[in-house]
Amino acid sequence: MSKLLIEGGHTLSGVINVSGAKNSVVAIIPASILAENNAIIENVPNISDTNDLIDILKLLGVNCEFSDNILKTDTSNIKNMLIPAELSTKLRASYYFMGALLAKYHHAELYYPGGCNIGARPIDIHLKSFEKMGVKITCLDDKYVLDAKHLTGADIELRFPSVGATINIMLAASKADGVTKIRNAAMEPEIVNVAEFLNSMGAKVVGAGTKEIIITGVDKFTNGSVKIIPDRIEAGTYLLAGSLIGKNLTVNNLNPKHLEALISKLQASGVIMDIEDNKITVTSSKKILPINVKTLVYPGFVTDLGQPMQVFLARCNGTSLFEETIYENRMQHIKYLQKMGAKIELNNNIALIKGPCHLHGANVTATDLRAGATLVLAALIAKGITKIDGVKHILRGYDSLPIKLQQVGAKITIIE
Numbered sequence: 470m471s472k473l474l475i476e477g478g479h480t481l482s483g484v485i486n487v488s489g490a491k492n493s494v495v496a497i498i499p500a501s502i503l504a505e506n507n508a509i510i511e512n513v514p515n516i517s518d519t520n521d522l523i524d525i526l527k528l529l530g531v532n533c534e535f536s537d538n539i540l541k542t543d544t545s546n547i548k549n550m551l552i553p554a555e556l557s558t559k560l561r562a563s564y565y566f567m568g569a570l571l572a573k574y575h576h577a578e579l580y581y582p583g584g585c586n587i588g589a590r591p592i593d594i595h596l597k598s599f600e601k602m603g604v605k606i607t608c609l610d611d612k613y614v615l616d617a618k619h620l621t622g623a624d625i626e627l628r629f630p631s632v633g634a635t636i637n638i639m640l641a642a643s644k645a646d647g648v649t650k651i652r653n654a655a656m657e658p659e660i661v662n663v664a665e666f667l668n669s670m671g672a673k674v675v676g677a678g679t680k681e682i683i684i685t686g687v688d689k690f691t692n693g694s695v696k697i698i699p700d701r702i703e704a705g706t707y708l709l710a711g712s713l714i715g716k717n718l719t720v721n722n723l724n725p726k727h728l729e730a731l732i733s734k735l736q737a738s739g740v741i742m743d744i745e746d747n748k749i750t751v752t753s754s755k756k757i758l759p760i761n762v763k764t765l766v767y768p769g770f771v772t773d774l775g776q777p778m779q780v781f782l783a784r785c786n787g788t789s790l791f792e793e794t795i796y797e798n799r800m801q802h803i804k805y806l807q808k809m810g811a812k813i814e815l816n817n818n819i820a821l822i823k824g825p826c827h828l829h830g831a832n833v834t835a836t837d838l839r840a841g842a843t844l845v846l847a848a849l850i851a852k853g854i855t856k857i858d859g860v861k862h863i864l865r866g867y868d869s870l871p872i873k874l875q876q877v878g879a880k881i882t883i884i885e
């Protein structure tokens with residue numbers, strides 16, 4: 470089992486290029502089965518979630534070529550097949566094949582998705598929405614069969630603006646009969662990117678990025694193409710690294726508009742950033758003030774940066790309060806931060822973080838993707854050497870993380 474070995478305390482300078490967004494590409498790859506024949510997807514991150522979804526495409530008979538961050542697909546020989554548990558449980562986003570297969574065949578069979586263990590993560594909103602569109606759902610031993618004699622548009626109000634449900638409904642509705650309205654839709658930038666791809670294939674999706682999305686079903690799709698937007702979580706992780714131990718660290722190829730909640734928190738704490746159109750340069754400052762952070766849906770402070778943010782809060786001069794509101798179990802990294810010397814009191818999903826903490830290296834474990842990124846940040850500023858187990862979680866979502874950090878001066882290697 471590979472581990473990350475990090476020697477802390479080395480200043481990070483230079484340029485880190487941000488890759489394409491994981492949470493965009495993981496929906497766009499399943500959506501590519503809707504293309505008449507060919508789809509071209511650019512700026513695809515080389516992460517294990519991408520490769521796991523390509524494996525599902527190949528199972529369905531889609532011809533895939535993936536090189537130089539470009540994925541080309543050809544659906545000429547596609548067949549509808551059961552997606553077995555060994556493929557669907559590798560990641561959360563396998564559930565996007567529900568919406569995509571329903572749109573294409575009015576029928577989908579797959580096992581319950583996997584993904585990071587950060588909470589119960591039910592899919593009731595997806596399923597109830599499909600039912601409103603005429604889909605009959607049966608489930609036996611985690612195997613879901615979704616079938617629609619007639620897939621129809623519907624007026625759907627989400628009880629919570631779920632990212633996954635919003636995208637899944639958009640996929641199914643894109644070829645349904647009639648108009649679908651999604652009220653209380655999620656507004657994350659990745660949803661806009663998926664809509665852009667669907668529209669490139671002839672879909673009629675209007676309002677993505679707002680609370681109300683209207684999808685008019687069409688009969689036939691054309692070929693399609695899209696460029697994946699920059700990964701705002703990867704960008705945010707490296708901005709935090711720069712705020713902690715950077716000297717003119719430039720995080721390049723990002724969209725500052727997608728990072729407004731993080732930027733305003735860092736600025737409130739006293740971090741100085743030079744913000745340009747598609748890059749931000751940051752240097753760490755000694756006088757960072759404590760701040761309070763609560764995760765919210767977009768455009769609020771994103772849950773996926775909540776764990777990494779806690780390393781920053783641990784370095785602030787005073788006590789900060791952090792609250793996670795989206796997932797019930799996204800605090801498993803805290804015991805490892807405590808092992809490294811952080812002073813954190815955890816009460817359910819609220820952490821009282823007493824800074825400034827002086828962290829030291831330790832043997833720790835990444836229990837999920839963002840917990841892994843958090844431990845990397847902690848290790849970069851810790852005194853001594855940190856060994857991080859569970860590297861596979863990190864590689865699910867961060868393209869070439871060890872190399873990108875090495876190139877700006879970090880002492881980080883993967884050992885077997």
Ligand code: EPU
Binds near residue numbers: 585633634772796839
């Ligand atoms: N929820 C329900 N029922 C549903 C769907 C969601 O109760 O049917 C609850 C979830 O349990 C959770 C909350 O609603 O408590 C948010 O879930 P949402 O559906 O918005 O998230 P998701 O689609 O499962 C995606 C990303 C996550 C990211 C969230 C929020 C993918 C594959 N995953 O998850 O990414 O945290 O949106 O932005 O796109 C990550 O990258 O580390 C990650 C976990």
